[in-house]
Structures are given as structure tokens and as C-alpha cells.
Amino acid sequence: MINSIGIFCSSYVDIEESFFDDARLLAAWIGSNKKNLVYGGTNKGMMNVFAETVKASGGTVTGVIPQTIIDRGFAFKALDKMVVTTSLSERKDLLISNSDIIIAMPGGFGTLDEVFSTIAQRKLGYHDKELIFCNTNGIFDELIASLEKLYSSKFAPTVYKEYYKVFNSAQECIEYLKELDD
Numbered sequence: 001m002i003n004s005i006g007i008f009c010s011s012y013v014d015i016e017e018s019f020f021d022d023a024r025l026l027a028a029w030i031g032s033n034k035k036n037l038v039y040g041g042t043n044k045g046m047m048n049v050f051a052e053t054v055k056a057s058g059g060t061v062t063g064v065i066p067q068t069i070i071d072r073g074f075a076f077k078a079l080d081k082m083v084v085t086t087s088l089s090e091r092k093d094l095l096i097s098n099s100d101i102i103i104a105m106p107g108g109f110g111t112l113d114e115v116f117s118t119i120a121q122r123k124l125g126y127h128d129k130e131l132i133f134c135n136t137n138g139i140f141d142e143l144i145a146s147l148e149k150l151y152s153s154k155f156a157p158t159v160y161k162e163y164y165k166v167f168n169s170a171q172e173c174i175e176y177l178k179e180l181d182d
Contacts, residue, residue, distance in 0.1 A: 002181050004036040006099025008114040010107040011044040019106050022136045022170035023049045029174045031057025038099045041065030043076040046105060051076045064094045092117045096127055103132045103173060106139040122163045131164040134173050140166065
């Protein structure tokens with residue numbers, strides 16, 4: 001049973017609307033199924049869309065946020081639980097440990113940092129959380145191709161492939177979550 005879903009995603013606002021649409025769809029499913037969203041805690045971009053939509057749909061929201069971001073006024077105000085950290089490294093660790101499964105939505109360097117930390121930490125046995133790439137509009141296509149190049153060039157063991165799945169839309173992610181939740 002999945003209770004808490006970790007989301008890695010963008011805090012930027014000037015991105016294509018289709019990315020926000022997929023975020024809303026997944027967030028509505030999380031909320032309507034009374035799940036807890038665990039995310040970066042901000043009131044910006046896709047992060048804000050997730051928090052607002054999960055809350056409006058009946059779910060709970062846990063924000064894991066560094067004090068420096070709170071000090072800038074970027075904390076989502078209606079969090080059910082706020083976990084304040086002193087660093088991004090601590091934030092990543094707590095996002096992972098407080099989630100049953102993790103979904104990487106489209107995002108930038110922060111999202112990629114979280115993704116690679118999740119995979120590396122699992123390889124070292126720090127957790128056994130599954131990572132899902134929500135590959136909206138093919139945003140992760142080149143990244144996945146780069147990972148395949150690492151495997152074929154023997155820079156990374158193929159066991160890493162077992163740690164993540166790639167789905168091409170929020171709807172595909174939802175269908176997978178439904179399978180796990182039965």
C-alpha cells in the first residue's frame with residue numbers, strides 16, 4: 001500500500017502548460033485517493049500546482065524545505081506538515097525517507113540532483129524506494145539515452161535499471177500506481 005508519494009519537480013513558472021496539466025492530473029489522483037504528497041515545500045511553479053491540487057482534492061501535503069527558502073518567502077502556506085532542513089542534501093534525504101515511492105516530474109538541475117541521489121543511495125542500500133520518471137513530452141528522453149550509454153560503456157552496472165521505471169505521461173504513472181495500490 002502506498003501512503004506517501006514523493007514528487008521531484010520544477011519550481012519554475014515559465015514552462016509549457018502541458019507540464020502543468022500532467023502535474024494537475026497526477027496531483028488530483030494523489031489527493032482523491034487520500035495520499036500524502038511529500039515534496040520540496042515551495043509555492044512556486046509545478047511545486048505549487050502539486051500542493052494546491054492535492055489539498056483541493058482531499059490529500060495531505062508534507063513540505064520538506066530548507067530554511068533559506070522559507071526566509072525568501074517561498075514556503076507553501078497551507079502545508080499539513082512542514083519539515084525544515086538546513087541544506088539541500090538534508091532535504092533530499094528526507095524527501096526520500098518520508099516517501100513510499102518517488103516520481104520525478106519534469107524539472108531542472110534540482111530535480112536531476114534528486115533523481116541521481118535517489119538512484120545512488122538505493123544502490124548503496126540506504127533505501128529501497130522505487131523511482132518513476134514521468135516523461136511528459138519526452139523531457140527525459142535524452143537523459144534515459146545517456147543512462148543507456150553509461151550502461152553500454154560499463155560506467156554503471158545495469159542493476160541500476162531495476163531502480164526506476166519510465167512512463168510517458170501522468171496517466172501512465174497513475175495506472176502504475178493503481179497496480180501497486182491494490
